[in-house]
Amino acid sequence: MNAQTIKDILGLEPLPLEGGLYRQSYRSSDILSPACLPSRYPPEAKPISTAIYYLLTNEPDSFSAFHTLPTDEVFHFYLGDPLELHLLYPNGQSQTILLGHNLSEGQHVQYVVPRGVWQGSLVLPGGQYSLIGTTMAPGWSQEDFILASRDELFQRYPHKKEIILRLTRED
Structure with a gap:
């Protein structure tokens, strides 16, 4: 199995802005009205839940650019090589998580x-590639x-300049 085969089988398309x-x-066909949502959300109806397939490769421009969301996001590792997930917290701390199959490591x-x-x-x-999924509710x-x-x-995370440079697109 390779990235092109996965792309073809799953019908994957480029993800604007973020990459991959x-x-x-x-x-979900069930919809939450804006009145049911916390104030951190835009005033619009939302599905109760969504899920995606997401593929990154070793190509230089294939990365998930740093972004934030108002909802917890659950990552699921499916196939391929480990994925480095870089997190920058509001308190200035950072963390790197490896998604992959080698639980003992x-x-x-x-x-x-x-x-x-x-x-x-x-x-x-x-x-070569990582195939993951994410779920949000x-x-x-x-x-x-x-x-x-x-x-x-x-400015906020000066100790993480190298990974910020790698995982952001030109301003």
Whole structure:
């Protein structure tokens, strides 16, 4: 199995702004009205839950650019090489999580990124591709997505300049 085969079988398309390839595999037909949602959400109806397939490769431009969401996001590792998930917390701390199948080496097959945390990811150097899935409840919408500014992250997390440079697109 290779990345092109996975892309073809799953019908993956480029994910605007963030990068990588994706396909929404589930979108609940049950809808939450804006009155049911916390104030951190845009005033719009949302599906109760959504899920996607997400593929990154070892190509230089294949990465998930740093972004934040108002909802916890559950990551699920499916196939391929380990994925580095980089997290920048509001309190200035940072963390790197490895998603993969090797549980005895501390890799995770599932991981929850808390809402409001800057997140970005890439295939572990030396790998070819990573196929993951993510699930969100309430479900994802484009209005939730906030793409990071490289300069703002540099100011807030000066100790993480190298990974910020790698996982942001030009301002």
